[in-house]
Amino acid sequence: MKNELNSELSSPEGTRGQFNDRPSTIKLGIDVHQAFYVVVLQEGGSNPKPPQRFSKEAFLVWAAKLRAKHPGVQLHAVYEACGFGFGLQRALTARGFNCLVVCPQKLDERQQRVKTDGRDARTLCLKLSRYVEGNKEELAVVRVPREAEEQARALHRQREQLVRTRKQLEAHGRSLLVNHGCEPVNKWWKARAFTTLAVPAWLKELLGHTQPLLLALEAQIRALTVQLQAAAAPDQPRGLGALTSVVLDREVCSWERFANRRQIGSYTGLCPGEHSSGQTRLQTCVTKHGNPRLRAALVELAWRMVRFQPEYRPVVKWRRILAKGALAT
Structure with missing residues (x-):
């Protein structure tokens, strides 16, 4: 009889982790508050552990001990962008974590109408696990500025x-x-x-x-x-004022992070929305998904051009086009 290959182990790292009784990766989902953090930990592909609540200082001490306890293990963490800045991301990165900051989103995936800090941290942890495994659509990662x-x-x-x-x-x-x-x-x-x-x-x-x-x-x-x-x-x-130029450059931070103009348009939120199904295709107003300050600066720039340079050829062209429909200005 031929020996059958055990396919339950997902990777060589998982194989080593099982026989060495240690995980190959550790993921942390963090629900951030001003005075405390609620954290859910997942080791390898196992079920997430119950949520833990830490003060800000105690969490960083615990994270450092976790890094020291698992020197060869990849440590990942995730939390939603919020009004508390990127200090936590920088602190965890300094302690050897690959910490991601993601766009806020609705975390009640099953529509159970139950929201707690522990549930949010658990959902973030599970999304991070799928992201680490290769599903990059699970998280919308925010670029952390220097x-x-x-x-x-x-x-x-x-x-x-x-x-x-x-x-x-x-x-x-x-x-x-x-x-x-x-x-x-x-x-x-x-x-x-x-x-x-x-x-x-x-x-x-x-x-x-x-x-x-x-x-x-x-x-x-x-x-x-x-x-x-x-x-x-x-x-x-030409046509770009000094103040607007500074605002655009400092909000974008680095133009090199965009691979094409579609990504720039998506970041500004000035792309048209779409609601299509079957043979019906409907483009709606702009999505407003992206940096609101950058979008406001660009809209003000366009309106200044319309107001102060009404004879500019593109302005004349679009006025003529808009005058034919209900969107005439």
């Missing part, structure tokens, strides 16, 4: 936040004017406009509480604008 890139883009993001705050305070002042029967004044907080405001004294006193804040915000925004424009490369493409 610390220098992250610090550079923080400057124009702070300027964006200051502009948003200025608009909110300015709108609050206009709302006060309208609510009390006065005509709204654009840029009412400017020195000359504020001096000539024809409003009751009590209302002007209320607006006076906000006006110094708006003046200080305007000064900070101007200073940041000058600083960002000074960082622009001297050989800018």
Whole structure:
């Protein structure tokens, strides 16, 4: 009788791991919170272990011990991108982990309407296991910027936040004017406009509480604008301003990471959506899937071209095309 090959072992690494009583890979699914982490561990292809909860400091100590306990084992970890940055990814990478940061997604795959930290960490761990085995569609991996890139883009993001705050305070002042029967004044907080405001004294006193804040915000925004424009490369493409150029470059971080223009379009979220079935093909509005700040900068760039260069040949062409349908502008 011929000997039959045991096909239950998936790989030579798995074979060695079974006979040596150690896993070939260890995967961690991490549900990140501000004060703690919920972690699910999977050894090799076995079932994930029950979730564990760690404080931030205790988790890094535990991860270092795990690395020391399994010196020749590949360690993988995954967590969703969130408002806590990439510090955890860098800390785990420094301890010998291959740590991935992925786009947030709905983790209730079976539609059970039950969401807990442990379930989320377990689902992430199982997705990571399939990703490591070769199914790259399981996770949408986020590129982790270098610390220098992250610090550079923080400057124009702070300027964006200051502009948003200025608009909110300015709108609050206009709302006060309208609510009390006065005509709204654009840029009412400017020195000359504020001096000539024809409003009751009590209302002007209320607006006076906000006006110094708006003046200080305007000064900070101007200073940041000058600083960002000074960082622009001297050989800018025609029609591209210095500030927009800096925003585009710092949001993209590295143009070399894109293999073709389709990937760039996908990253901006300006690709058309599609809802097709059978013989029906319908292209919808843009997907808005990607970097929202980059998309906003590109949309503003296009509108400035339409407004200030209406005779530019592509602008004339697309105005003529849009005028034929319901999307005329």
